[in-house]
Structure formats: structure tokens, C-alpha cells
Amino acid sequence: MSDPVIVELPAQRRHTLFFLRATKDFAPVFLDTEVDMTAVRARPGRRISPVTHVLHAAARVLARHPEANSSILDGIVPRLARNTGVHGKVALDKAIGGHRVVLAAVLRDLDQADLESIQDRVEHFRDADPATAPEFEGVRRLHAEPSWRVAARAFRDVVKPLATRSAVWGTFAVTSLGHRPVDSFHSVGGTTVTLGLGRVTDRPVARAGEVVIAPVMRLSLAFDHRVIDGAEAADVLTEIKQALEEQA
Structure with a gap:
């Protein structure tokens, strides 16, 4: 058996590594649940993605649950930021320099936005070229920095302050693997609440005593x-489920 080839981690994975270090605490x-997406599927007009529907529903729910929309900085004296806006972070599957990576986009003030405008923003970031789009300039600079130490310090300087963290990470996160045959998964997005979407697929459901x-x-x-505690989180998840099923 031949020895493995040891190489330096590609610079394109820096932001993921630094993110995981920052969220180690x-x-x-x-928690998880199942959502009947019949009402979502039956919505007339333009096709709106499940990610957009969840962003829309979750933002309104979190506006009613300010504790779950807060950010924490742990330390000798732990501090919380009571975020005044509800900003959703979306994970995006992208490629930079031949390397497949996850990039994030923050959609601000989603509790004030309608489905159509959220879908517009989701499509904008989905279609944006990470090599040229101005929204990803910070990540490109992080990758281009010759020194790992300098890059790591620059990342910490941006994400650590509570006053500015929501602009970088949002106040809640949404990530989806629903484009693949993945039923469910759990992810930590660096925010107090992270929502994970599986695929939408036909399943037996009980309605009025019938399957x-x-x-x-x-x-x-x-x-x-x-x-937050489990009861609060369960309320949030339940209300998001209800909003999706009732198209509220």
C-alpha cells in the first residue's frame, strides 16, 4: 500500500475551516418534523422554491420569537445581541478555482419581504458567479491572502463582534439538500436557529381518518x-410548519 500524498488544504476551503473553528462552542x-407541502405546491403563479417558502415563513415566526433571533458571544461575561431585524443566511453550492465549496448569502429584513421579492434575491445569489460577483469579494480576498494566520485573524475580526455579526451570518440560517434524494439532515449554521431542508417527495399522509x-x-x-431551550425551539418549528401548510 502506497503512502498518502500530504498537501496543504486548498485556500478555497479556508472560509469553511475558519467558520467551523468559530462555531466550535x-x-x-x-429537532425535526414533516411538512405537508400540498398548499405550497398548489400556490398559483410563479414557481417559488421550498427554500424561499421556508425563508419567508421562518422570518415571520422569528420576528415573534426575538430570543430565537438573538446572537450570543460566550465568554467570562456572556453577551447577547437582540437583533432588530430578521436576516436569513442561505447556503449555496458553488465552485471556486475548480474546488466545490459552500458559500453563504445573507438576505436582510426578510420579515418585511414578500415571497416574490425573496425568490428574486435567492435566484440572484444562486446564479451569481463567485469569481466576479461583488457579494463574494470578501471570500475571494480571504482565499488570496498569502498567510493563513493573517487570513484567520481577518475572518475573526469580521465575525466576532456582535454588533456586525448579523450582517455576515444573518440571524438565522437555511440550508437545503433537497435537490438530491436526501430525506433529512441537521446542520449548524452559526446562528441560534438553523433550518435544514430535505427533498419534497410523495408520502402517505393521514387526513380526516384516511390515508x-x-x-x-x-x-x-x-x-x-x-x-434558547427546547420548548422555545419546538414552538418555532411548529409555527414554521403551520405557516407552510396553511400558506400563512
Whole structure:
């Protein structure tokens, strides 16, 4: 058996590594549920992605749950930022310099936005070229920095301050693997609440005592136990489920 080839981690993965280092103190607890997506599928007009529907529903729910929309900086004297806006971070599957990476886009003030405008913003970031789009300039600079130490310090300087963190990470996060045959997964997005979307697929559902086939999506929620408890997180997940099923 030949020895492995040891190489330096590609610079394109710096931001992911630095993010995971920054979130190592996260105290995750995981919940999940199933959402009947019949009402979402039946919505007339333009096709709106499940990610957009979840962003729209979650933003309105979190506006009613300010504790779950807060950010924490742990330390000798732990501090919380009571975020005045609801800003959603979306994970994007991109390629930079031949390397497949996850990039993030923050959509601000989603509790004030309608489905159409959120979909416009999701499509903008989905279609943006990470090599040229101004929204990803910070990541490109991070990758281009010759020194790993300098790059790591620059990352910390941006994400650590509570006053500016929501602009970088949002106040909640949404990530989806629903484009693949993935039923459910749990992810930590660096925010107090992170929502994970699986695929929408036909499953048996009980309605009025009868079993019918309906499009169902498994929706997970990871919460930081340092900030909120399970009952609050369960309320948030339940209200998001209800909003999606009732198209509220």
C-alpha cells in the first residue's frame, strides 16, 4: 500500500475551516418534523422554491420569537445581541478555482419581504458567479491572502463582534439538500436557529381518518442551547410548519 500524498488544504476551503473553528462552542440540539407541502405546491403563479417558502415563513415566526433571533458571544461575561431585524443566511453550492465549496448569502429584513421579492434575491445569489460577483469579494480576498494566520485573524475580526455579526451570518440560517434524494439532515449554521431542508417527495399522509398521498418535506431545526431551550425551539418549528401548510 502506497503512502498518502500530504498537501496543504486548498485556500478555497479556508472560509469553511475558519467558520467551523468559530462555531466550535455552539451547543447544538436537533429537532425535526414533516411538512405537508400540498398548499405550497398548489400556490398559483410563479414557481417559488421550498427554500424561499421556508425563508419567508421562518422570518415571520422569528420576528415573534426575538430570543430565537438573538446572537450570543460566550465568554467570562456572556453577551447577547437582540437583533432588530430578521436576516436569513442561505447556503449555496458553488465552485471556486475548480474546488466545490459552500458559500453563504445573507438576505436582510426578510420579515418585511414578500415571497416574490425573496425568490428574486435567492435566484440572484444562486446564479451569481463567485469569481466576479461583488457579494463574494470578501471570500475571494480571504482565499488570496498569502498567510493563513493573517487570513484567520481577518475572518475573526469580521465575525466576532456582535454588533456586525448579523450582517455576515444573518440571524438565522437555511440550508437545503433537497435537490438530491436526501430525506433529512441537521446542520449548524452559526446562528441560534438553523433550518435544514430535505427533498419534497410523495408520502402517505393521514387526513380526516384516511390515508392519502401528499408531497412531504422533512424539516430539521438545530438550535443553540446556550440561547434558547427546547420548548422555545419546538414552538418555532411548529409555527414554521403551520405557516407552510396553511400558506400563512
